[in-house]
Amino acid sequence: MFEPFTNTAGICNLSDTQFADIAQIHAQSFDKNWSASNIKQMFLTKNGKTTAYIGSIVKKDAQIVGFIIWQTMFDEAEIITVTIAKQYRHKGIAKQLLEYELKHLKQNGVVKFFLEVSEYNINAIAFYKSLNFTKTSIRKKYYKIGAGKTADAHVYSL
Numbered sequence: 001m002f003e004p005f006t007n008t009a010g011i012c013n014l015s016d017t018q019f020a021d022i023a024q025i026h027a028q029s030f031d032k033n034w035s036a037s038n039i040k041q042m043f044l045t046k047n048g049k050t051t052a053y054i055g056s057i058v059k060k061d062a063q064i065v066g067f068i069i070w071q072t073m074f075d076e077a078e079i080i081t082v083t084i085a086k087q088y089r090h091k092g093i094a095k096q097l098l099e100y101e102l103k104h105l106k107q108n109g110v111v112k113f114f115l116e117v118s119e120y121n122i123n124a125i126a127f128y129k130s131l132n133f134t135k136t137s138i139r140k141k142y143y144k145i146g147a148g149k150t151a152d153a154h155v156y157s158l
């Protein structure tokens with residue numbers, strides 16, 4: 001069900017079709033769309049160096065129904081995004097995925113986990129709280145949400 005798409009050397013094995021599937025799931029949830037090419041760029045090796053981005057996909061019947069992307073820095077890891085396709089939500093998939101990822105990252109020496117979430121994304125906030133993440137700070141007016149409006153970013157840590 002869960003498949004890391006980066007190996008321990010940080011090499012990404014997703015095909016262009018799979019990047020497109022991920023972009024399509026992302027677009028269901030966020031106004032600021034990431035194209036398949038934007039996402040692919042995150043994982044391209046640059047000057048022979050791998051990036052700090054890693055991730056996993058969730059598959060059901062060979063179809064991608066969700067994904068997570070992390071940025072790792074030494075013994076810390078930040079969730080860049082976790083998204084489940086709309087018709088697969090409320091089935092415990094993201095929770096299982098996060099538990100799987102946290103176990104794997106801890107085994108690889110990560111001790112601190114954090115993320116930023118919009119103050120208005122109450123579903124995601126409820127989700128992270130259900131996994132015992134706690135709010136550690138607020139970044140005022142962090143997101144531009146159109147028409148001159150902003151939203152605070154709430155930083156959650158584990």
Ligand SMILES: CC(C)(COP(=O)(O)OP(=O)(O)OC[C@H]1O[C@@H](n2cnc3c(N)ncnc32)[C@H](O)[C@@H]1OP(=O)(O)O)[C@@H](O)C(=O)NCCC(=O)NCCS
Pocket residue numbers: 029080081082083084085088089090091092093094095096117121122123124126127128130
């Ligand atoms: C947030 C998200 C990843 C949760 O995925 P999911 O697979 O539906 O979550 P789960 O079914 O594993 O939920 C686990 C727990 O999180 C909480 N939770 C999840 N969605 C919730 C919602 N809409 N409202 C309230 N609580 C919620 C609940 O405590 C739930 O446990 P319960 O089902 O026993 O009550 C999904 O809603 C999503 O993709 N949202 C859009 C993208 C996004 O905002 N990502 C996070 C910011 S990067």
